[in-house]
Amino acid sequence: MTSETACEFCAIVTGRLHAEILFEDESTVAFLDNTAVMEGHTLVIPKVHAADIWAISEDDAAAVMRTAHRMAALLDGVFT
Numbered sequence: 001m002t003s004e005t006a007c008e009f010c011a012i013v014t015g016r017l018h019a020e021i022l023f024e025d026e027s028t029v030a031f032l033d034n035t036a037v038m039e040g041h042t043l044v045i046p047k048v049h050a051a052d053i054w055a056i057s058e059d060d061a062a063a064v065m066r067t068a069h070r071m072a073a074l075l076d077g078v079f080t
Contacts, residue, residue, distance in 0.1 A: 009045045023071060027063035030071045040075045044068045 011017035012031060019031040022042060033041040044067045046060040056064070 007049055010049050013045070013047050022074075023067060025063075025067065027060060028067040030067055040079050042071050042075060044071060 008017060012019045012021075013029055019029075019034070021029060021031045023030040027047055028044055029047060030042055030044045033043050044064050046056055046064055048057070048060055050056040050060070053061075
């Protein structure tokens, strides 16, 4: 089994594992955390597998941050 097939995040990206997806573009997926401590807890991940943050390309990291910024603004409007 490769790290990609064992990765829960990759399973969400490919649709093998269900998630409440809030946003998706060509580079990222944002979804609700099913073990959230508070309402609205959202995870943003790159669509390309990375073992850890140091393995994410600069372009994918920038895409994740853009999506995180977009989701923060959206959730701020919902929860405030």
